[in-house]
Amino acid sequence: MLDTLNTIESDGLAELASAADADALEQWRIAYLGTRGKLKAAMGRMKSVAKADKPAVGKRMNEVKKALEDKFQQVSAAFSVKMGASFDAEVGHRPRIDMTEPGLIESRHVGRRHILARVREELVEVFARMGFAVATGPELEDDEHNFVKLNIPADHPARDPIDNFYVDNPARTERPRMLRSQTSTVQIRVMDAAVAAGTGPPIKIISPGRVYRPDTVDATHHFMFHQLEGLYIDRGVSMVDLKSTLFHFARAYFGPEAQVRLRSSFFPFTEPSAEFDLKIALKPGDEPDWIELGGCGMVHPAVLTACGIDPEEWTGFAFGFGIERLAMGKYGIPDIRLLFENDLRFLQQL
Numbered sequence: 331m332l333d334t335l336n337t338i339e340s341d342g343l344a345e346l347a348s349a350a351d352a353d354a355l356e357q358w359r360i361a362y363l364g365t366r367g368k369l370k371a372a373m374g375r376m377k378s379v380a381k382a383d384k385p386a387v388g389k390r391m392n393e394v395k396k397a398l399e400d401k402f403q404q405v406s407a408a409f410s411v412k413m414g415a416s417f418d419a420e421v422g423h424r425p426r427i428d429m430t431e432p433g434l435i436e437s438r439h440v441g442r443r444h445i446l447a448r449v450r451e452e453l454v455e456v457f458a459r460m461g462f463a464v465a466t467g468p469e470l471e472d473d474e475h476n477f478v479k480l481n482i483p484a485d486h487p488a489r490d491p492i493d494n495f496y497v498d499n500p501a502r503t504e505r506p507r508m509l510r511s512q513t514s515t516v517q518i519r520v521m522d523a524a525v526a527a528g529t530g531p532p533i534k535i536i537s538p539g540r541v542y543r544p545d546t547v548d549a550t551h552h553f554m555f556h557q558l559e560g561l562y563i564d565r566g567v568s569m570v571d572l573k574s575t576l577f578h579f580a581r582a583y584f585g586p587e588a589q590v591r592l593r594s595s596f597f598p599f600t601e602p603s604a605e606f607d608l609k610i611a612l613k614p615g616d617e618p619d620w621i622e623l624g625g626c627g628m629v630h631p632a633v634l635t636a637c638g639i640d641p642e643e644w645t646g647f648a649f650g651f652g653i654e655r656l657a658m659g660k661y662g663i664p665d666i667r668l669l670f671e672n673d674l675r676f677l678q679q680l
């Protein structure tokens with residue numbers, strides 16, 4: 331009897347190991363574990379086993395049964411992983427799972443990217459087509475990058491603690507840290523890095539990012555907003571390149587009707603400096619009107635020199651504008667706060 335059980339075990343395991351498909355597996359199950367299978371037949375013969383041998387044979391019987399059942403579970407699990415739902419359906423051990431069926435929980439709110447993220451991507455794309463690479467810089471900056479190297483002198487009103495988020499006390503710290511108030515900081519970082527690495531100029535980058543100013547929040551102001559900075563330094567870059575770049579951008583982004591206007595202005599880090607406006611129709615059918623977009627100019631020689639670039643050899647232009655401003659213009663959004671409140675009733679309209 332023990333020999334029979336040993337044979338059932340070794341044959342059973344060997345056949346199971348060579349079962350090639352779901353059919354073979356089921357045939358095996360019927361032959362070994364089924365009600366008329368080999369194991370049941372052996373159990374039926376327990377009656378004829380001598381009383382003294384019964385405990386040993388019974389124990390062996392249980393071992394063989396467990397070994398075959400365990401192996402069967404293991405092989406059929408491996409099969410269902412390999413063959414997917416159809417195997418489950420054929421064998422009928424588990425509910426059929428069709429991975430291609432839509433989920434039970436109907437998702438009615440399909441998400442989308444935030445309007446500001448999409449506008450930023452569109453802008454990056456337009457400038458990328460003009461050859462601008464994307465650069466980034468830290469939001470936690472220091473006054474060296476936010477002011478000093480941008481030619482903004484110590485007594486300049488823009489450096490007043492009232493108008494900035496200083497992290498260190500500027501009166502008592504050598505190089506006080508602050509949340510950057512403009513993305514112009516990235517100009518300095520990029521020029522410093524290019525000079526240190528010996529890779530530039532030429533330099534042609536844009537840098538979209540967050541900036542922080544302690545403004546009172548209203549329909550057009552927020553303590554955090556986004557800017558897009560541009561910087562192009564090469565031999566012989568002129569104001570004409572600046573204007574044609576901005577013009578090209580306006581038409582690519584707003585359509586062939588868009589116009590650009592420069593008005594002379596002042597920034598410590600550019601000379602000459604200008605503000606630039608865009609003429610666009612805010613809503614379809616509206617008369618086009620001018621909106622102020624940002625500042626620009628030819629990079630001040632003092633800024634180039636501070637970064638180790640010879641202003642006799644290289645010239646460049648820079649510009650910076652607010653992304654919210656532009657998004658509000660393009661999409662007719664009346665209040666900047668809508669962009670940060672994350673109210674789905676607003677976001678779903680865009």
Ligand code: DAH
Nearest residue numbers: 512514625626627648649650
């Ligand atoms: N950083 C200026 C601001 O925040 C904008 C600006 C003006 C950026 C002139 C420039 C520039 O690069 O050339 O108001």
